[in-house]
Every structure is written in C-alpha cells, then in structure tokens.
Amino acid sequence: MTAGHCSKHGPFNPDGSVDFYHLPWGNTVGYRLIGQMAPPNMSVVDRGFISKQNNNTDLDTVGTIVCKSGYFTHVDCGRVLSLNDVIISASDIEYSGVVKVDHMGCEGDSGAPVFPVTPEQLPGIFIAGMLTGGIKAEGFCVVVPIEMLITDDIEVLTINNLI
Structure with missing residues (x-):
C-alpha cells in the first residue's frame, strides 16, 4: 500500500495503471518491479494498492538474517x-x-511482522512474513512467509471499513 497520489504523475500504462519499482537508497540502477497500482479512488482517503507481482525473496535462503x-x-x-x-502444534495440527x-524471542509475539535485514532498504523495510509461534524447548520460532498470507482472496480492512 502507498499514498494514492504517488501515481498521479505516471508514467501510465494503457489501462491507466502505474508500475511501481523498488530502488534501494543511494542507487541509480537495480530497479525491481514491485507491481502495478490501478488508478486510485481518492474521494475517501489518499491510498493506493500496489498488486504483488514480484515476491520478496529474502526468506528463500537458509542462513538469511531476519x-x-x-x-x-x-x-x-x-x-x-x-x-x-x-511443524506440528501442541494441539496436533500440522502446518506446512x-x-x-x-x-x-517469540513467546507472546504472535502476529509480529518479520523482515529481512537489508541496510540498503532502510529506513523502510519489506515484510517477509509473520511470526506465528515457536517451540522454546527446541530453540526456534515459526514464520509464515508473506506469499502464504497475501493471496488473491483476502479482503483488506481499513479503518473506513470498520467505522
């Protein structure tokens, strides 16, 4: 998600959408397509949703620091x-x-956003997953990757949906 007005100068695709790219701080090359934002309806709030076209791959390597x-x-x-x-939970539910x-530390932090340590992205971060728990005795926390969380069938709730 970003501010809707971020798309007002284009460049516009034939369907009116705007492509958004990631460019790390201080770089002039290395653009990576994030996705497209459809023309936003800013009559209610200044927001725009960028569709996920390229996944964050920072949770795809053993040894990565998150x-x-x-x-x-x-x-x-x-x-x-x-x-x-x-993993198999304490109530014998299998999660794959x-x-x-x-x-x-993961006890009591379920739902916490998980992000890779990438100094070139600071002060921003890319959310790579969500903490769902852990097994203290075995010394690990469990993270659900973002691609399992953000799917085409989710409904995004905003404050306007709740009022």
Whole structure:
C-alpha cells in the first residue's frame, strides 16, 4: 500500500495503471518491479494498492538474517534455519510451508511482522512474513512467509471499513 497520489504523475500504462519499482537508497540502477497500482479512488482517503507481482525473496535462503518487531520482546533477530518446513502444534495440527528461525524471542509475539535485514532498504523495510509461534524447548520460532498470507482472496480492512 502507498499514498494514492504517488501515481498521479505516471508514467501510465494503457489501462491507466502505474508500475511501481523498488530502488534501494543511494542507487541509480537495480530497479525491481514491485507491481502495478490501478488508478486510485481518492474521494475517501489518499491510498493506493500496489498488486504483488514480484515476491520478496529474502526468506528463500537458509542462513538469511531476519528480524521481527513484537509486543513483548520488541525487535529481535535470528537466522533462517529451514524453509518450507512442517511443524506440528501442541494441539496436533500440522502446518506446512513455514520457515523456522533461531534465536528470536517469540513467546507472546504472535502476529509480529518479520523482515529481512537489508541496510540498503532502510529506513523502510519489506515484510517477509509473520511470526506465528515457536517451540522454546527446541530453540526456534515459526514464520509464515508473506506469499502464504497475501493471496488473491483476502479482503483488506481499513479503518473506513470498520467505522
């Protein structure tokens, strides 16, 4: 999501949408397509939604350092231990496609955003997943990758939807 007015100068595609690219701070090359924003309706609020066309690939390598920002343990970081893993919860529910991360405090921080450590993106971040729990005795936290969370069938709720 971004401010809707970010698309007002184009350049416009034939359908009126605008392509959005990621360009790390201080770089003049290295553009990477994020996705397209349809012409926003700014009559209610200045917002625009950029469709996900390229996934963030920072959770695709074992050993990558990621951090999370949670309520109880605040910002904490760890290394990706495994990808596309399967875990079984305390209530015997099997979850597949998850990522295991070590050395992050995760108790009480479920729902915390998980992001890669990429200094060239600062002060911004790219959300790579969401913390869903962990197994303290085994020393890892469980992260659901963003591509499993943001799907075509989700409904985005904003404050305007709730009022």
